[in-house]
Amino acid sequence: MNTPPGLLGAALLFWGWQTGLVLFAALMALLLEGSRAVAWRWDLSRSDFNRVSDLCTLAFLGMAVYVFATSAATPAVIGILQWNPLTLFPLVAAQAYSVAGKVDVGALFLLRRGKGAEERGRPRRTIDLSYAYGALCILSASAANSRSPWFYVGMCLLSAWGLWSGRSRTCSPLVWGSLVLVIGGMGYGGHLALHQLQQALEDAIAADSDPxxxxxxxxxxxxxxxxxxxxxxxxxxxxxxxxxxxxxxxxxxxxxxxxxxxxxxxxxxxxxxxxxxxxxxxxxxxxxxxxxxxxxxxxxxxxxxxxxxxxxxxxxxxxxxxxxxxxxxxxxxxxxxxxxxxxxxxxxxxxxxxxxxxxxxxxxxxxxxxxxxxxxxxxxxxxxxxxxxxxxxxxxxxxxxxxxxxxxxxxxxxxxxxxxxxxxxxxxxxxxxxxxxxxxxxxxxxxxxxxxxxxxxxxxxxxxxxxxxxxxxxxxxxxxxxxxxxxxxxxxxxxxxxxxxxxxxxxxxxxxxxxxxxRWSAREGGVTPHLGWLLVPLIAILVWKLRARKRVARVGTEHTPVQLVRTFPGEDSAFYLIEERLTELGYVRYPWEPLARWMQRIEAMPQGLVSTDSLHALVSLHYRYRFDPRGISAAEHEALTSNVQAWLAHHQTRTGGHPHA
Incomplete structure (x- = not known):
């Protein structure tokens, strides 16, 4: 998981607090955050992820059928939203305890489960669900409609926690925190004003014909x-x-x-x-x-x-x-x-x-x-x-x-x-x-x-x-x-x-x-609060099957060395070799800095040690390979690799004082 330690667990506990599902939330938070403490991982294949995803789909559909049968349309939609973190939990847990640490996109979309990507020689796309799942927990917590200012406080704290690691290093923590407080305060005041405006419009438009x-x-x-x-x-x-x-x-x-x-x-x-x-x-x-x-x-x-x-x-x-x-x-x-x-x-x-x-x-x-x-x-x-x-x-x-x-x-x-x-x-x-x-x-x-x-x-x-x-x-x-x-x-x-x-x-x-x-008495009591327990035996059966097939890998052992391979398009681009060489020469790129701006900053430095004449074209080709859904052709990929090798060969023997970026 690429979220800060404890963030996902806190989001789950926040969801449980707001919806009244504290026991479920505590168990789920313990399992997810516990993945950081254990040394073993499951070597899950794409088909394994597909099965876990199918389990989540069945749980979601079963829950939807029951909720729509026992509630009106609007409460049913709200109820489904509240339970979503529970139905999607098996897939997120599978990601947390897998060797890859990510989920194949084909597990989420049936149309992406074909073999077209492998046949074209391109790696399958994967995605990390951690941040998306944390956002879903906050959204599902809002469906409880507690109407308490503590919900807004909790949402802002969790959001700030998640954004902290990605903040610009050029901005001091004090300024960044102050901006977060100002934005949070403006958002709270804005939502109160919007609520009052809605009430005013309803009172003005509503046809109270009966009374x-x-x-x-x-x-x-x-x-x-x-x-x-x-x-x-x-x-x-x-x-x-x-x-x-x-x-x-x-x-x-x-x-x-x-x-x-x-x-x-x-x-x-x-x-x-x-x-x-x-x-x-x-x-x-x-x-x-x-x-x-x-x-x-x-x-x-x-x-x-x-x-x-x-x-x-x-x-x-x-x-x-x-x-x-x-x-x-x-x-x-x-x-x-x-x-x-x-x-x-x-x-x-x-x-x-x-x-x-x-x-x-x-x-x-x-x-x-x-x-x-x-x-x-x-x-x-x-x-x-x-x-x-x-x-x-x-x-x-x-x-x-x-x-x-x-x-x-x-x-x-x-x-x-x-x-x-x-x-x-x-x-x-x-x-x-x-x-x-x-x-x-x-x-x-x-x-x-x-x-x-x-x-x-x-x-x-x-x-x-x-x-x-x-x-x-x-x-x-x-x-x-x-x-x-x-x-x-x-x-x-x-x-x-x-x-x-x-x-x-x-x-x-x-x-x-x-x-x-x-229908409505079931909503107040009945089996509805206990629906989550129905997932327990299903998850247990799934875990037993995965373990029975000996797909468990121990991280750090001599028998099953773990190698996390980059799999999303463009991450194997040869241009990263140029970035590494420039860093060795002292041209450090800021975490928030785009490549094009980095090149401009290098050009503006006096007595530069490198030639950037050919880098702009390479950056453009790299961007297409990295972000364009259509990718680049085989010829363009070969040109990118050969030009990068030529640039590296030209700068392999360049020496001199390292400038400070």
């Missing part, structure tokens, strides 16, 4: 049809019951058949120490609880929970935000979340009334004022007003999802109050909110789901898309309370609209749900 706006079907003609698809499940507990309302969002402004949430910006909710418990309001411990299972699309979504929810437990997400109206959204979570919501049945004290909570739109004010006057709401106490409004809708209105084939001449709400007196939940909720406001009671429009169907097959409450519901929230005695005036018959009507294939789709949904449960 800030709700377009209703008020005024639309025809039948309102919703899907039988199951959107969430509620486990049967003592506090879970039919008719329980799970709210996703609340709104306070109504205009043109749409509800909006104003002055409702989201603020972050910090988790507790365990990372899965979130306190939304004052927690007293005296409350009821339900357990909800719901899928997240791309790891984010709105939480459905009872009004008055105080605390959420067992929610494995990285981010939670809440607005003043009580809507809660989460991000960076798994594909399926199952959480416990602790709630106060009496309601929620959060979010005191705003002036928008008592505002009636001018377009709806005439009909709302008329109905409120007919009911005498102004003379009632808040609770009497609630009873009056509830009785008004129950006795005089009916539930319907069919709104006629023609648009009525009146405005939608006016037609609902004065002519049709039928509609779906959005009509009842909107009308109720505006009537309560006319009575001086702060009210909001809420949307979410109604828990009403129990599945004996699943032994759970299932909530379908057609169970989506809207209702009012009234601010009474300092608490926001749910107030649903939609006739209870809506449950039966929606059930009658179920499709004949609903049992089959439910069976499919149940199977998918169970698979998702296994």
């Amino acid at each position: 800030s706006r709700n377009d209703t079907a008020i005024g639309q003609i025809g039948a309102l049809k919703l899907s039988d698809r199951i959107v969430l499940r509620v486990e049967p507990t003592a506090d879970a019951r039919a008719s329980l309302l799970l709210r996703e969002a609340s709104y306070n402004i109504y205009n043109a058949s749409a509800w909006f949430a104003i002055d409702s910006g989201f603020s972050a909710v910090p988790p507790e120490a365990d990372g899965t418990t979130w306190t939304l309001q004052g927690w007293t411990g005296l409350s009821k609880r339900i357990r909800v299972a719901v899928p997240l699309k791309r790891g984010k979504g709105m939480l459905a929970m009872p009004t008055g929810t105080l605390r959420i437990e067992g929610l494995p997400v990285l981010e939670m935000k809440r607005n003043r109206l009580g809507a809660v959204k989460v991000a960076e979570g798994p594909g399926l979340i199952t959480y416990t919501a602790w709630f106060r049945p009496s309601g929620s004290p959060a979010g005191p009334p705003h002036e928008a909570d008592v505002k009636v739109p001018k377009s709806e004010a005439p009909v709302i004022s008329r109905i409120a006057a007919e009911l005498g709401l102004a003379s009632h106490s808040p609770r009497e007003a609630l009873r009056t409004v509830a009785a008004f809708f129950q006795q005089n209105f009916r539930y319907s999802t069919f709104l006629g084939a023609r648009k009525p001449p009146l405005a939608p709400l006016e037609d609902f109050f004065l002519r049709s007196r039928s509609g779906h939940c959005e009509y009842f909720a909107t009308a109720t909110v505006l009537l309560l406001r006319a009575a001086g009671i702060p009210a909001r429009y809420a949307t979410g789901y109604s828990v009403q169907e129990f599945s004996r097959f699943e032994n759970m409450y299932i909530v379908r898309a057609r169970h989506a519901h809207a209702w009012a929230q009234a601010y009474i005695d300092g608490i926001w309370q749910d107030f649903d005036t939609t006739p209870a018959v809506w449950v039966t009507i929606e059930q009658q609209a179920a499709s004949w294939w609903e049992p089959l789709s439910d069976l499919w949904s149940w199977g998918a749900f169970r698979f998702q449960q296994w």
Whole structure:
């Protein structure tokens, strides 16, 4: 390995620290750095390296299949990146304990495993994986996303350690170290600024349509049809019951058949120490609880929970935000979340009334004022007003999802109050909110789901898309309370609209749900943390086979002298003989100095001892042989060798004082 002693081991330990795979990292670091202490090496052939590489490929593919089967696409890619140092370790270890100390390129690329190079008389290309593997360890450590400044510190220290040996000797260590500190500080500040810019752009572009706006079907003609698809499940507990309302969002402004949430910006909710418990309001411990299972699309979504929810437990997400109206959204979570919501049945004290909570739109004010006057709401106490409004809708209105084939001449709400007196939940909720406001009671429009169907097959409450519901929230005695005036018959009507294939789709949904449960629970525990141990027997078998074939060579013994041969193109160039002769004559080349610049420096020296007239052409030919993928022809190679020999013969007898370069 051409890395500084200890660097690769430190990179592995850093990776293990960040990803939680400390035991694996410690063993791997011990094996790799231990290769510097032992005196023996394996004389591995190209086919041996190919077999080790194939083992790494199989391990990588097996891991990829498992991770993609148990994670969504983005977490799967991140998981694979975290495990990469482990899957590639056998190949790096084979290099560390091999005689050559490098890996044939054919082991990495199948197309390079042919014999074309040998047939052309050129050596096979090899590569040292040490630095690349160290960089991979740092990259894989970043996939853990620890979001700690210590990661950046560790990355900078490892990078500086690796660059130290290749620094220019003309630069003092103090200046070099200062530059590294300045660059590291600028990089850290830049990444913080970039993160803040990303958040600002996301906040500016993000379409928070659910919590800030709700377009209703008020005024639309025809039948309102919703899907039988199951959107969430509620486990049967003592506090879970039919008719329980799970709210996703609340709104306070109504205009043109749409509800909006104003002055409702989201603020972050910090988790507790365990990372899965979130306190939304004052927690007293005296409350009821339900357990909800719901899928997240791309790891984010709105939480459905009872009004008055105080605390959420067992929610494995990285981010939670809440607005003043009580809507809660989460991000960076798994594909399926199952959480416990602790709630106060009496309601929620959060979010005191705003002036928008008592505002009636001018377009709806005439009909709302008329109905409120007919009911005498102004003379009632808040609770009497609630009873009056509830009785008004129950006795005089009916539930319907069919709104006629023609648009009525009146405005939608006016037609609902004065002519049709039928509609779906959005009509009842909107009308109720505006009537309560006319009575001086702060009210909001809420949307979410109604828990009403129990599945004996699943032994759970299932909530379908057609169970989506809207209702009012009234601010009474300092608490926001749910107030649903939609006739209870809506449950039966929606059930009658179920499709004949609903049992089959439910069976499919149940199977998918169970698979998702296994998929995401495996991510939290299961066998995933132990996948690395599966490589141990495979590596042991490979080592045993290599040893059984007697390919072990002892470095420094009289039986198997080790000769490391240069194998990459151009390293056998005859021009290196000129470089050695110039060094003997005192023209020392700096480690960082290109050959062309070296020649110019020699020419600029007074009383030079050598002739550089022919060296420029030789340098050009040497560069082509060394770096051009096409190489040089046989004739050019012969010309390079003969001209070098001629130059050496001419300068073999040149003597004189050695200049100091």
